[in-house]
Amino acid sequence: MRPNQPVLAVESLRTHFDTRAGVLKAVDDVSFQVAPGQVLGLVGESGSGKTVTGFSIIGLVDPPGRVAGGKVLFKGEDLVGASEERLRGLRGDRVAMIFQDPMMTLNPVLRVDTQMIEAIQAHDPKVDRKAALIRARDALGRVGIPSPDERLKAYPHQFSGGMRQRVAIAIALLNKPDLIIADEPTTALDVTIQGQILYEVQKLCRETGAALIWITHDLSVVAGLADAVCVMYAGRIVESGSVDDVLDRPMHPYTAGLIGSVPSRNRRGSKLAQIPGMTPSLLNLPQGCAFRTRCSHAQPGCAVEPPITQPVPGRTLRCFHPVGLAHAHA
Amino acid sequence: MTTDALRATPKVETPLRRFLTDFFASKLAIAGLVGLTLVVLIAIFAPWIAPQNPYDLRQLDIMDGRLPPGSKSFSGMTYWLGTDDQGRDMLSGIMYGLRTSLAVGFGASLLALMIGMSAGLIAAYFGGWVESLIMRIVDIQLSFPAILVALILLAVLGQGVDKIVIALVAVQWAYYARTVRGTALVERRKEYIEAARCLALGDRRIVFKHLLPNCLPPLIVVNTVLVASAIALEATLSFLGLGLPVTKPSLGLLIANGFAYLLSGKYWISFFPGVALLFTIVCINLVGDQLRDVLNPRLQK
Amino acid sequence: MLEPMIQLANVSRRFAKRLDVAARIANWFGAGLKDEIVHAVDRVDLEVRQGEVVGLVGESGCGKSTLGRIVAGILPPSEGTRAWHGKAIDTLPAAEARQAELKIQMIFQDPFASLNPRLRVTDIVAEAPVAHGIVKGSEREAYVDDLLRRVGLDPSLKRRYPHQFSGGQRARIGIARALAVKPEFMVCDEAVAALDVSIQAQVLNLFMDLRADLGLTYLFISHDLGVVEHLSDRVVIMYLGRFVEIAATEDLFQRPNHPYTQALLRGIPRLDARKQAFEPVQGEIPSPLNPPPGCHFHPRCKHAMERCRVEQPDLKPIAPGHWSACHLNG
Numbered sequence: 001m002r003p004n005q006p007v008l009a010v011e012s013l014r015t016h017f018d019t020r021a022g023v024l025k026a027v028d029d030v031s032f033q034v035a036p037g038q039v040l041g042l043v044g045e046s047g048s049g050k051t052v053t054g055f056s057i058i059g060l061v062d063p064p065g066r067v068a069g070g071k072v073l074f075k076g077e078d079l080v081g082a083s084e085e086r087l088r089g090l091r092g093d094r095v096a097m098i099f100q101d102p103m104m105t106l107n108p109v110l111r112v113d114t115q116m117i118e119a120i121q122a123h124d125p126k127v128d129r130k131a132a133l134i135r136a137r138d139a140l141g142r143v144g145i146p147s148p149d150e151r152l153k154a155y156p157h158q159f160s161g162g163m164r165q166r167v168a169i170a171i172a173l174l175n176k177p178d179l180i181i182a183d184e185p186t187t188a189l190d191v192t193i194q195g196q197i198l199y200e201v202q203k204l205c206r207e208t209g210a211a212l213i214w215i216t217h218d219l220s221v222v223a224g225l226a227d228a229v230c231v232m233y234a235g236r237i238v239e240s241g242s243v244d245d246v247l248d249r250p251m252h253p254y255t256a257g258l259i260g261s262v263p264s265r266n267r268r269g270s271k272l273a274q275i276p277g278m279t280p281s282l283l284n285l286p287q288g289c290a291f292r293t294r295c296s297h298a299q300p301g302c303a304v305e306p307p308i309t310q311p312v313p314g315r316t317l318r319c320f321h322p323v324g325l326a327h328a329h330a
Numbered sequence: 331m332t333t334d335a336l337r338a339t340p341k342v343e344t345p346l347r348r349f350l351t352d353f354f355a356s357k358l359a360i361a362g363l364v365g366l367t368l369v370v371l372i373a374i375f376a377p378w379i380a381p382q383n384p385y386d387l388r389q390l391d392i393m394d395g396r397l398p399p400g401s402k403s404f405s406g407m408t409y410w411l412g413t414d415d416q417g418r419d420m421l422s423g424i425m426y427g428l429r430t431s432l433a434v435g436f437g438a439s440l441l442a443l444m445i446g447m448s449a450g451l452i453a454a455y456f457g458g459w460v461e462s463l464i465m466r467i468v469d470i471q472l473s474f475p476a477i478l479v480a481l482i483l484l485a486v487l488g489q490g491v492d493k494i495v496i497a498l499v500a501v502q503w504a505y506y507a508r509t510v511r512g513t514a515l516v517e518r519r520k521e522y523i524e525a526a527r528c529l530a531l532g533d534r535r536i537v538f539k540h541l542l543p544n545c546l547p548p549l550i551v552v553n554t555v556l557v558a559s560a561i562a563l564e565a566t567l568s569f570l571g572l573g574l575p576v577t578k579p580s581l582g583l584l585i586a587n588g589f590a591y592l593l594s595g596k597y598w599i600s601f602f603p604g605v606a607l608l609f610t611i612v613c614i615n616l617v618g619d620q621l622r623d624v625l626n627p628r629l630q631k
Numbered sequence: 632m633l634e635p636m637i638q639l640a641n642v643s644r645r646f647a648k649r650l651d652v653a654a655r656i657a658n659w660f661g662a663g664l665k666d667e668i669v670h671a672v673d674r675v676d677l678e679v680r681q682g683e684v685v686g687l688v689g690e691s692g693c694g695k696s697t698l699g700r701i702v703a704g705i706l707p708p709s710e711g712t713r714a715w716h717g718k719a720i721d722t723l724p725a726a727e728a729r730q731a732e733l734k735i736q737m738i739f740q741d742p743f744a745s746l747n748p749r750l751r752v753t754d755i756v757a758e759a760p761v762a763h764g765i766v767k768g769s770e771r772e773a774y775v776d777d778l779l780r781r782v783g784l785d786p787s788l789k790r791r792y793p794h795q796f797s798g799g800q801r802a803r804i805g806i807a808r809a810l811a812v813k814p815e816f817m818v819c820d821e822a823v824a825a826l827d828v829s830i831q832a833q834v835l836n837l838f839m840d841l842r843a844d845l846g847l848t849y850l851f852i853s854h855d856l857g858v859v860e861h862l863s864d865r866v867v868i869m870y871l872g873r874f875v876e877i878a879a880t881e882d883l884f885q886r887p888n889h890p891y892t893q894a895l896l897r898g899i900p901r902l903d904a905r906k907q908a909f910e911p912v913q914g915e916i917p918s919p920l921n922p923p924p925g926c927h928f929h930p931r932c933k934h935a936m937e938r939c940r941v942e943q944p945d946l947k948p949i950a951p952g953h954w955s956a957c958h959l960n961g
Contacts, residue, residue: 045829046827160915163915190691190916191690191856192690192894192898192912193915194898194900195899195909195912196909196912199909199910217827217828218828219902220857220899220900220902221900223900223903223904223905224901224909243906244905247902247905257829259902260832261829261831262832263858263860263861263862264857264902264903268860268880268881269861272832272835272861274829275829275833276833278797278799278800278830279797
């Protein structure tokens, strides 16, 4: 593997759900890349397809959902169509997943040490129990759990919500994965606890050089954490680029609206720039640009699907009438 | 400011309509419902469609006793399912037996539902010692096997349709009380109840208009299960000879009547009532399972 | 000076889990079990003046929701008094007390649980005003239409049931229901926490419109400092049942005094802070069942002194309109 080859390259990924009411395109022509040590923020509101994208990468989409097309190249290997055995071998080993609810990862009836040793030996049976235990203890210590020796013997319910998430992260990192997919892992946590987790994650990524995909609805978290960002709307990436570019000079009207919706210090008491209307049902999307019914820039021409363009190097955009283009050229 | 307004679609989806759509999504449930309807119709119209009135001893001929299925009587009538030891046409016996079994099962469960629902709502709403008292009675009741409680009651009360209904109600009300209380406790803490309190609405209005309707779904589910179990329990009691009088046999008694002949090759006396009982209970449970799936908010997408 | 609109004096709320019979019997054999008492709200004074927006901020378990319910009259306080325009509500005659209760309404967090699923929107909105004789039965429909338009909903949807609406629309229905009894004071308990960012902005704007048009006064409860900063005139910070700091919004965000407030402000991700170095406050939020003695924050505070471990700091003025409960202020 060449040093600058991306860990993960997703190309034209499509994930569809066959429902009684028709085919629901939860992920529709999504492409992005993550390099080693890079943090990619995948931002979207509910129903934007951000979680399904994460699940599709590691083959966790259950029927009636199916990956309908595209490639998921993990270190050059296409995971779409890979055998379940191969995917299971990758999950928890080279690719780790952290969920919003840590109990997705943790088994409530097993002690933490049992689960961690199992996670290590599942992917490397040669490691003996003692060595695995040491690795488990180190992993707990790394995510900031005090007195890890004692905590190893505890059951998941004996931890607080924040601590449980740390344990889940520790398990995810046990086998030093090349790619971590984190799906809203701090959404359910309190502000001070979220700060702690973000701090640990930042530190860990820096130390291990793993690539991280951080799926969230919270632009502020992405601003503080990520290098690059993809903004999703109705199953598509409408805009992507470096965090500074996208958040300071948004081009897609949706991104601009989203940023305007976040209360911020210098606009206290003034009205927020809201996006009118609500997220359309994925079963009943407007033709062409899915955002055009809520967009102040929309023209009749937007009924044709906008192609992915590269208005400036390093950015992608799906819009005929971007905002602040002059600004971007400056 | 109509930014959030959805463009009106013509159809107003009422909870009932949504419930019906969901319910009929399962073929198995439809089959159960069709079967159940059939059974209920047979039971209701038994006097008109049965070849014989099995309770009218004048119509019975002891000489026709224990005839195998398909035999003909002296009067030329065909016993499609054979006869029992008193020369009773099994088909008619089953039709009339269903009538008794279903009436007892549904009647007892409905009565138990009303008693249990009131007790449960009172317990959940008032709390304190009222709740403790009611729920301890429920606990004690539920700690005895249903069959034991019913046997003791029937031994004391004697036989008869009214007695067996009393016994079944006494056994079953506690299940309803516990279910309602559990649901009501959860619903009572929900924000819409708090909102109603904040709007200074009266207690009675909150309990009956807001709390009770939202406690009904689990009750309906429990109800279908308990109707089936009431029918089965009644059959068991009749089988043991403690249920209904021999002159008006329910399904359980018909099965009991044939039990003695089961090993002598005269299978039909027990077998066909047994099949009818099984069919009824399976149909009710199929409907009940689908109701549980549809009405359980956790399983809803 | 103008009488405060609502005034809580020395209000506490305890939740007790009494021992049941089994536990009491166990105690005869020396089990040593005790009643579990949570001081959800611990001797709190709060004044809100007419037209003001007071933000109440805290993390989970701090008692902010309990306090909101006490203000709204849903929960009675265990101790202390609650006064409406200077008159203690529980000493008022029944009819007057009910009038006062109706003037104080609450907006709830969960847009799903806060609407009775078995009632049509029109019944949800019209029930209370009809029951209290605020509108006649014959004017009911027109009244509902007005209210729905007021909150930005199409009145033609009023025959529908709550499940047919999106989260944002449900939030609006909840607001219409509260407005229907002509309130003067609104308690908003995490009213936008469950909504998507763009919908959240719409609802926040609606709150600001209603304030301007109807002269409403708000107690705005939230864990989200950004939202509170945007909306509030004054902010109260709460930690484990007690107020730790009260100040005008600008003042609090510019010059936070209490170490907990400072930690909170440091911990929040902000849109304008890129590659933020999160420096989280240490430790977990203690259980309210067993809060630390003295200052509740001392185990997590890096300035903690011996005094903090034994003596509870009083809320003292440190500048005009700025109160803080910290021994560092002397």
